[in-house]
Amino acid sequence: MAKSALPAYEQVKAWTRRHIASGKWKPGDTVPSEAALMQQFGVSRMTVNRALRELANEGLVTRVQGSGTRVAQLHRISSRLSIRDIHEEVVERGHEHTTRVLRAASEPAGEEVAQSLGLKASDAVFHTVMVHMENGVPIQYEDRYVNPAAAPAYLATDFTQTSPTLHLLQHAPLTEASYSIEACLPTAQEARALAIKRTEPCLAMMRRTVSGAHVASIARLVYPGTRYSFAGQFQA
Amino acid sequence: MAKSALPAYEQVKAWTRRHIASGKWKPGDTVPSEAALMQQFGVSRMTVNRALRELANEGLVTRVQGSGTRVAQLHRISSRLSIRDIHEEVVERGHEHTTRVLRAASEPAGEEVAQSLGLKASDAVFHTVMVHMENGVPIQYEDRYVNPAAAPAYLATDFTQTSPTLHLLQHAPLTEASYSIEACLPTAQEARALAIKRTEPCLAMMRRTVSGAHVASIARLVYPGTRYSFAGQFQA
DNA sequence: GAGTGGTCTAGACCACAGA
DNA sequence: CTGTGGTCTAGACCACTCT
Structure with a gap:
């Protein structure tokens, strides 16, 4: 009983x-x-x-x-690494999230970007570059290319109110995504925008999202190593 | 039909x-x-x-x-990040895995380690430091403290044959684990062991594993940024 | 052929939400 | 009260592994 x-x-x-x-x-x-x-x-x-x-x-x-x-052979411990909207994440910590937009324009894709998005090099793509801040401290540099076919209204977004991730989730329903995380040193521009030295190691996440038939977006997200870490846990 | x-x-x-x-x-x-x-x-x-x-x-x-x-509100995208045994991972790529053991000894825990493992500072812990190589190229520096109560035979292991992870999985069944990933610069010793410059950014993973009533082990794993990345993907 | 898991059905009782 | 999901049963047929 x-x-x-x-x-x-x-x-x-x-x-x-x-x-x-x-x-x-x-x-x-x-x-x-x-x-x-x-x-x-x-x-x-x-x-x-x-x-x-x-x-x-x-x-x-x-x-x-x-x-x-x-x-099971428990060799591969796995846990959910959640990739979340940076805005939501900061707000959940009870902090203020602000954004400084460095670039928001339509431009020719170029070879490399075109290939990733499945377009021609001369096709137009949306390109945004911005810095996300938590209580005024820069925590993420976001360099993103968006496929206009997947999110035509992307550039019209007010990025001080909505994050690119949120706009894309709402307008280009996610069907697939892949990412990788690396350690790197920031470029000169990234270092300047994040207000760090060029010798400070950073985490860089490359993310690629697919929505239906289109590759919706590719992004490079750079986090200062001293201000951010990815964490997770796992329970049997 | x-x-x-x-x-x-x-x-x-x-x-x-x-x-x-x-x-x-x-x-x-x-x-x-x-x-x-x-x-x-x-x-x-x-x-x-x-x-x-x-x-x-x-x-x-x-x-x-x-x-x-x-x-559902699709804000929380998440995917499984798998943390695998380094030996298994290298072998699966069809490469040769070798290990260079730099230290394997029993020593007093000290304040910080004792706290993480749930012991007293004067208690003995097992401490191993080694470098893992893939086809002769260093890819991971492993600095690990093991709770003797969880794996009494740890030091007797031949680490050129078995990885610490594997020994622990077999002798201290895993009930819980947590980790975090950061970007950092290597210490002088780490740089030397990995044969990289001190200015080369690295990924550092801190891992803590629990087995039953004991914290079994805490480890710091350092990967050269140019030779390793974590990747994952998911599908809706 | 015996044993295993993979799937499926046509019922059933319950707890809960909302009008 | 009706409609919803949460759980459970006692069967059933099938595909597969192993011996």
Whole structure:
């Protein structure tokens, strides 16, 4: 009986998780089959199935049809790295977010940008450069190219009120994105805009977003190393 | 009939996803109820329920009991950043992984380390420092403190055969981890070990792992900026 | 062929929101 | 009160693995 405040499938999940976390079952070990767990918990197969399926989604176990359920190799710890709208992030910390727009114009794409956006070099693209500030301190330099086909009204946005990310999310529904994070030294212009020395290391995030059939935008976001870090956590 | 290669719940998911991605349904809009989708697709409620529940898990819709299902505010884009064992990662690229151990000893924790590991400053901890190389090129400097209570045999490991991460995963089952990524300049020792200039920016990852009741390990991993980047992607 | 998971159904009872 | 989602059951058929 116990206190069954939790749904049955959660109880099965918790029980399984405990065995894995305690080391009683090691990676590669077989987890009791659905039939066995049905008996043990006195629940239907759908319930056990849901429990194990969700654990598999979370990466704790591996399931192979016809073979069985095993404790996953936990080598790849993974956690959600959230990429958030900078405005929202700053405001959530209870701070003031302001923006200084350095450039907002339509210009020919050029070879490199055209290739990333899937356009011709002579096609026009929107190019914005701005600095985001938290309580007046520069925390992000944003250099962004936007595909006019994906967000025709982009340049008309008042970027002191709305961030580019927000405008794009609202007007070019996101279907796909990729990013990479590197360490780099700022260019002269970036250093000037962020008010840092050219020798101060920075985190640079390159982001590329796809909306339906178009590559919507490519952006390079530069964060001063001493003022920003990406963090995350993970729980079994 | 169409080609129903996909399971029914996947078809419901795909149909719903398309409406959201295309912008036909905007954030906040109501998604058809389970009953409505049952009719439309001619499937049982459990099937529709699974489809919508999974979309909710993925963050695409929000469900409120008694109220309904709505398109989620898509502000929080997130993706899984995987933190993997360096050895596995190098080998998977088809390259050779070697290690140069600079230090492997038991020593008093000291204030700062003791605090992170939940020990006293005079308690002994295991301290290892090593450089990981991919085809002979240094790619990671690893400075790690290990809680002896969590992995008593740590120092006996042959680190030229097994990585610290792997040993810990096998002997101190992981229950929790947190990390942060920063940009920094290498210390003199790090620069020397990695064979880079002191002015070359690096990515530094601080990682803390918990195993059961113990903080198992804290590590600082330094990657030369020009030789490494973190990347990820996600799809709606 | 026996055992496993993947999917699906047609019901059911409940908790909750909103009129 | 009606409509919604949250959970659960006792079956079922299938595809797959392993021996």
